[in-house]
Amino acid sequence: MNIATRTLLVATAALTGLAGTALPAASSTTGAPTTASNSCPVKAWGYRGHYMCGTKLKAGYIDWNRDGRTDEVFVIAPNRHIWHTWKNAGGWKEMPGRGRADDMVGDNGTGSRSRCIIVYVIKKGYRYYQNCHYNGRWHNWTTSG
Template structure:
């Protein structure tokens, strides 16, 4: 999915939509009754209908192109993909979310994904730095 909405965030405090919901097409569960398809870089998966899918399209490089897509699957797991990923990958750390809030670049090369649970009253983030994603931590 090239050429999408450009997402920009300067700090972790600036919350922009990110975890919209995707599980690989092979994943089956009762929760997938409310699933909607999403395709990125030729790989189709399913996100939880009603979550903010547009918020999950991220332009980390600020060059006008989507670099990574994040979604929330019908079972509330958090998934992402990028051009060289070869498909959808579940985010590490067993994170669960109800919707995406955003992505934040907190200083190169640190990148954070911000999601919420319980109708937006509890925020969590996971940051990428040192070549890997880390643990989910509460932000509010």
């Protein structure tokens, strides 16, 4: 794929923002999508999945209670869907709210009652979005910038 075509595809995907598309075929072992040429493997707590090569995977390893151990892992899949897993999740789970992203920023609210994950979508000025977990569940994606 040449640079002009790739740029056009990225721009088109960015214009859709957080609007979703159908998931590709899922892995039978993790539920995480595995079909894409820009797919890099990731493993957390024995759960295998794939993330979009070139995204800030390190930003997705979150230590919510600041005890020095990872509590939850977030990835941007090759199809821009946002997935997460934790120790007893049973595999990778797609984040609710049909969020889409182009890269990971990281967490916000670590150690507090609400836990927020921040991602961005390539648009003019890079639009940041966050989804927060409180009252026992994840909520809607909202813009934070």
